[in-house]
Amino acid sequence: MPNRLFRSLFAATLSAALLLTPLSAATAAPARIKDIVDFEGVRENQLVGYGLVVGLNGTGDSLNNSPFTKQSLQSMLERLGVNTAGENVRTANVAAVMVTANLRPFATQGSRMDVSVAALGDSDSLQGGTLLVTPLLGADGEVYAIAQGPVLINGFKAEGDAATVISGVPTTGRISSGALIEREIEFHLGSQSSLRLALRNxxxxxxxxIALAVNDFIGVPTAVPEDxxxxxxxxxxxxxxxxxxxLTDIEQLIVQTDQPAKIVIDENSGIIVMGKDVRVSSVAVAQSNLTVTIAENPTVVQPAPLSLGVTAEQPSTDLNVNESATALEVIEESVTLQQLVDGLNALGISPRDLIAILQSIKAAGALQAEIEVL
Incomplete structure (x- = not known):
């Protein structure tokens, strides 16, 4: 009876899906050229720097465990005219941090940008701290910006004698408009006679x-697809x-995008994302459920009257194994993955079981799609 019910429900679900969903591929999603390509030379550049955050309320680095913080603090004080050579510096209000930023394309000298700050030592929190002057370097070792300012964090840490509460990540923060750009990256876009468009997918x-849309709009052969x-x-x-x-004339042109048949699986969270062109060939699928139930029911054993025994607890375990067998179900030719998933979902199959079924169908050669596991 359970097998007959499984087959009937599965067939009914797939039949309904076949009636409601067309077998032909859906129309490709339209998009503007500016939303699907990157222009050559128009790019960000990553900057990084090492600095000190001061003004922490006892949540900074312990100088004994973070010698780089102690060395940086002494070097900074010496540059400011304070001699600490041979002195045992003790403070918990300073933390060594790494500062990162993205230098936007065509940023001009004197403009500002946001920076991110992350603790490098054993600091507990950067709340209330201020970043001191920190040079930000590019991949070529040149200084492109200077960062300084109060650090804003999204988390907090509250600690008592017997309990500690931490929300978010209090050892990372951000300084809005905290860096002043000192050097520009030279790139004259307007003087270029030829340029490449890089597809994001x-x-x-x-x-x-894209090439056909540009050439039709301009009226002369202007764009050539290279790869x-x-x-x-x-x-x-x-x-x-x-x-x-x-570029201004063509970036608003609408293009029908296309994509390969692909399935992306995140096994940690059980998320499945699939493309519209995924197809399933004829294949038989069976999925059995194994249920193991363990129940502990200890019993109390009393000693005999007038004996020297003591009351004891005797363990008792009830162990049941239930495996529900399922007959093979045939998936017909040209059924889309969406229809297959709808049918399996109607049977109450969990996302992780569904992932295993999709991988098994792929291993059998019946799934015409690429599977990418994150």
Whole structure:
């Protein structure tokens, strides 16, 4: 009876899905060119620096366990004219931190940007601290910005004699507009005669559609797809403007994007994300449930009258194993993954069991899609 009910429910669910969902691929999602490509040379640059946060209320680094904090503190004081050589410096209000930032493209000298601050030593919290002047260096070792200011954190730590409460991460923070840009990265976009468009999701069909849309709009062969991730854009002769004007004209064009059949699985959280073009060939699927129940029912044993024995507890365990067998169910040709998932969900299969079934179908060669496990 359970097997007959399983087959009936599964067949009914798949039949309803087949009636409600078309088998043909859905129309590709339209998107603007500016939302699916990056322009060559228009990019951020990562900056990093090492600094000190002062003004902490006893939550800073312990100088004995963080010698780099002690050395940095003494070096800073010596630069300010305070001689601490040979002195035993004791303070819990200073913390060594790493400062990071992203230098936005075409940022000009004198403008400001946000920075992130993270504790490097054994500091408990950066709450109430102030970052001292910290040079921010690029990958070439040059200083591109100077950071300084009060640190704002999203977490807190409250501690008593017998309990501690921590919310968020109190050892990381952010300084809004906390860095002043001192050096610009030279790149003259307007003087370029040729530029590459880099697709954020490489695909041959999408690259060709971008080139066709640009050429149809301009009226002359201007864009050429070089590979799945690159479209070469050349400034046409007689164009009234530079490459910036051309990019402004084409970035609002709508293109029908395409994507490969792909399934992304996060096994830690049980999340499954699938593409619209995933297909399943004819395959038989069976899934059995194994349930193990363990119950502890200890009993009390009393000693005999007038004996010297004591009351004791005798353990007693009830162990039951229940395995519900399931017959093979045939999935017909051209059934989409969405229809398969709808059918399995109607049977109460958990996400982790569903992940195992999808991987087994892929191993059997019946799943026409790439599976990526995070």
């Amino acid at each position: 490489p695909d041959l069909t999408t690259a060709r559609r 799945p991730a690159t479209v070469r854009l050349t400034l046409p002769r007689g164009f009234n403007g530079n490459i910036v004007d051309l």
